[in-house]
Amino acid sequence: MIDESILKDIISEASLAPSAHNTQPVRVGYNKSDDSFTLSIDTKRELPIADPTNKDAYISMGCFVEGLELSLLKRNYAIDQIKFKPEKGIVFISTKKQPHPEITELQNYIFSRFCHRGKFRELTTENLAALKEFYQQQENCLWLYDPELKKEMAHDYDQAAWSYLNQDDYYQELHYWCRLDQNHSHYYKDGLNLDSMGLQSWEKPFAKVIMKPNVLNFMKRIHMAKPLLSEADKTKSAAGLLVIHGKKEDNFIQWGRIFYRQWLNLSKFQAAGSPLSSLIDHSESIEKWERKLNIPSDSKIINILRVGGFSEKDRPKRCRLDIESILQEEQV
Template sequence: MDSLEFEAIVAQAMLAPSAHNTQPARWRLNQGYIELYADLSRRLPVGDPNDRDLEVSCGAAVEGTVVAMAARGIGAKVTLSDQPVETGLRPIARIAPKTTAEAKDAELAAEVSKRLTHRAGFVTSPKGAFEDWEATHMTLVEDRVEIEWLAKQIDIASARVMRSRAFRSELLHWMRLHQDDPNYHTDGLNREVLAMDATTARVAPTVLGGGLYDLLSLLGLGPHLSGEAARSRDAGAIALFHWPANETMIEAGRAFYRSWLQATARGLVGWPAAALADDPETRVSVSDRFSIPGDRVLFNTLRLGAANGATPSRTRLSVREVIV
C-alpha cells in the first residue's frame, strides 16, 4: 500500500460518524499497516467522561477503514491495540491488509458517501425498508405506540442531560452557529446540520450559556427547550443499540456504523439520540421496556426514516489533518 492509496482509504474512512462530529480518529501508515488512533484533544470530558462515545466513534472509523479498503479489493485484519498513549494519541487498532476482501464490505462501501445525519424529520419510509433486518446488537422498534413512548423519553433524557451548565458549555464549544466561524465547514455541529433557523442560532448561546436555561428548566420547560418529540415520532423505526458490558465499545462502534450503512442501503437516513443512553434513568427504563439483557449496555439510539426534505452537506476536516 503506497501513500496515495492510503490517503484515498482515509478520505473514505473519515466519513464515519462521531459524537458531536468531533472526528477524533487519526490514521497512520506504518510499514504497510494502517494504525488508527484517538486524538484525546477531541474528547468530551463532560458529556463522555468514561470515553464510551470516543470509543464508539473510533470503532466506527475502524469499520470505515475496513470498508474503504474493501472498496479497493483489499481485505483487512483488525487487531485492537493495548499500547500506551503517546503524546495525546491513544492507539485504537492496527489494520493489516489481506489479499481478499469481504464482498459484503465492498457492497457497503457504496453507501458511505450517501450516509448522513438528518435532524429535520421524516416522511413515510420506503415499503419494506425494515423487513428481514435483524442483528444481535440492535433492537428495532417499529410499533407506533412504542415509538411515541421513545420520543417522549428522548426529550426527558435530553432535558436531564442539558441541566448541566458544564455540559451545555461543552456542547456550545462544538456548535458552529454562524458562517463566519472558521470551523463552520470542518467539524462540530453547524446550523444547517442542526436544522436550526437563524433566529434560534442567534439566541442559542445566550440561552444555553447562562442562567436563563437553568431558570426555564426549573419551571419545567426543559423538555420544551431541547424537545425533539414532534420530529422523533415521525421516524419509521427507532433502533436501540446494545453491546455486552464486558466487551469493548470499539467493536460496538464498528457494529453501529455497519448498521447505519445498511440503513442507508435501504433508503433511510438516521438521527442519533445518544441522550437515552447517557441518562442513567432513561437507559434503565428503555432497557427494561424492550427486554435488553442485564449483561448488555444500551450505548446509542438511532431514529430511522426517509428524509423530510434536503439533507445537509457533510462537514469534515481535511485528509491531511487526520493523518499523523
C-alpha cells in the same frame, strides 16, 4: 506500501464515520514498512464533561475502523488483526494484501449516510416493509414502530437530554462545538453547524441567538428553554426506532463497528437516522429500556436511532477535517 494518493482516499472515506458532536477525534498513523495503522484519540477533541471515560470516543474509533476496512477491501487489502489497548488509548491494525478487491454495498452507503436531526418524511410502503424485515433478522437489532412506544421514547429522550443540557458545564462544552455563524473558520470542518441541526431556514436566525449560553440561561429562568429544546416531535415523526445492542464482553471498538454497520444499512432503504445518545448516557433511562425491551442479560444497548424518510434538501453539506489533520505525518 500503499500509494500516497490511495492512502489519502482510504483515510478520507474512513473519516466519514460518525462521532459525538462531530468532534472527529481519531488520528491515524501509517507504517509504510508493513502497511499497518495506529489509531489514537486527539486529546484536544475529547469531551471531558459529556464523555469523561472516553466511551463515545472509542465507539467513534470503532466506527472509523469499520469504515477503514470497507475502504481497504475495495483496494485489495483487508484487516488482518485489530489490537485495542485501552490503557494507552490506541488501536493497532495490521493489514494483508488480497489478490482481488472485495466489493460490498456498504461501501457505497458510506457516502450516502448522514445524520438527519430534523423531522422525518414518510418512507415508501415497500422500503418500510423491507427495512422492518431486514432489521428483524439482525441478531443485534430491534425495530420498534408502535406509536405508544415512540411516544414514550420521545418523552424519555427529552427528559434525559434536558438533564444534561440543564448543566452549565455540559452546555458550555456542547456550545463550544456548535458552529452558529457561517463565518466560523470550522463551519464546514467539524462540530455541529446550523445546517446539520435539521432546522428550517426561518429557525436558523433564532437558533443563533437562543443557543447562546446567556440567552439560554434567561430562557431557563422563564421556563421556556426546555420546550424550545424538545425533540419530541422529531422522534414521533420517525417511522420507527432502531435499537442496536452488543455483547458486554465486547469492547467499545467492536461496538462502534456494529453501530456504524447497522446505520449504514439504513441507506439500503432510502432511510436516514439520528442517534438518541443522551438516552443511552442516562443510566436510569437506559436501564429502564433494557428491561422493557428484554435485552439479553449479557448485552447492552449501544445506541438507538430514530429512523425515517428524507428528501435530498434535508441532506446537509458534509463537514469533515482535512486529511492532513487526521493522518499524522510523523508516523507515515
